[in-house]
Amino acid sequence: MTLTEKVKEYYEKRELKHPNIWEALGWATAELGEVYEVLMSMVGGWVRNNPDKHPQKTKEDLAEELGDVIFMLIVAGIEEGVDPIQALENKMQRKLEAKSITITQPIELLTDINPSGSMSYGDY
Numbered sequence: 660m661t662l663t664e665k666v667k668e669y670y671e672k673r674e675l676k677h678p679n680i681w682e683a684l685g686w687a688t689a690e691l692g693e694v695y696e697v698l699m700s701m702v703g704g705w706v707r708n709n710p711d712k713h714p715q716k717t718k719e720d721l722a723e724e725l726g727d728v729i730f731m732l733i734v735a736g737i738e739e740g741v742d743p744i745q746a747l748e749n750k751m752q753r754k755l756e757a758k759s760i761t762i763t764q765p766i767e768l769l770t771d772i773n774p775s776g777s778m779s780y781g782d783y
């Protein structure tokens with residue numbers, strides 16, 4: 660069972676109203692905010708109001724919130740009949756199979772952003 664199929668099954672089993680793409684993208688945005696909140700709490704010196712109500716976040720929290728973003732992006736795709744996970748799988752396969760283009764000149768222009776002096780681009 661694919662991840663997208665599991666998400667579909669989740670909605671079916673719970674008899675939940677399936678969000679349309681606009682709602683799902685709204686929720687994905689909200690979840691991205693939660694990712695940001697976790698990151699901020701992991702930054703040293705960051706002070707939150709009512710810290711007793713908000714325990715220190717961990718990398719597990721970060722992973723969970725990133726997963727929530729992916730979950731809502733999958734939901735957005737389901738409603739439109741597309742599978743973003745499969746699309747990403749396909750894209751990564753193409754990228755791994757593609758011959759990369761390595762830019763070595765002009766080095767002077769690239770050293771500002773990459774001290775190694777070279778950059779490699781895949782197929783975007």
Ligand SMILES: [Mg+2]
Pocket residue numbers: 690693723724727
């Ligand atoms: Mg969340």
